[in-house]
Amino acid sequence: MQIDLVQPQKDLGRAHRFSGEIDPVACGLPGVAGLFSVRGKAVFSHGRLLIEGRVTGEVELVCSRCLVGFRYQLDVPFSQEFRKEGDWLAGSATATGEDGDDIEFYSGDSLDLTPLLCETVLLSLPMKPICREGCRGLCPVCGKNLNNGPCGCVVEETDPRLEKLRNLLGRGGGDASNTQEENQ
Secondary structure, three states: OEEEOHHHHHOOOOOEEEEEEEOHHHHOOOOEOOOEEEEEEEEEEOOEEEEEEEEEEEEEEEOOOOOOEEEEEEEEEEEEEEEEOOOOOOOOOOEEOOOOOEEEEEOOOEEEOHHHHHHHHHHHOOOOOOOOOOOOOEOOOOOOEHHHOOOOOOOOOOOHHHHHHHHHHHHHOOOHHHHHHHHO
16 A cells, blocks of 8 residues: 655644555455555654554454454554654665664655554454353363264363373272371
8 A cells, every 4th residue: 555755744743634544465464354444644844754543444364272263353553753764774674763662764756555454453353262252162071062062972180280190090990088197
């Protein structure tokens, strides 16, 4: 997504609004329902260009618990400071601004926001997507989706650190109190 920088450069300190769309395939997201919507503003001030805005859209993800596809709503803010190439720290691709954020460089009278927007979207996606808060996942024995109902499998949850103790008690044929009395 390209934005024109001619007018913002003339009106220093004044916010210039922009809007547009970005194709999720450009960000490496093939399973998406439509284009991402982008709205924002560009402000030139004191030799720097500040771009701020929001990316909204919908992404198709797969639940990490039950492996069912679901739609995830995106509404992500973005903010980036730019400097004209050659004006500041020539030769370096990025630098650090006063607030600790990276400063990017641009050249010409337009700016391609696609890399910034793709980075924003990709970093906002959950590492472990979950279809809903109460997702029960899959049965570890038969693999049935437990959100659709119980499967009837018997799942014995044993702490592997206590497995030796369970084996010891199983061989003795009694409970822990009997074993303790025999040892005294």
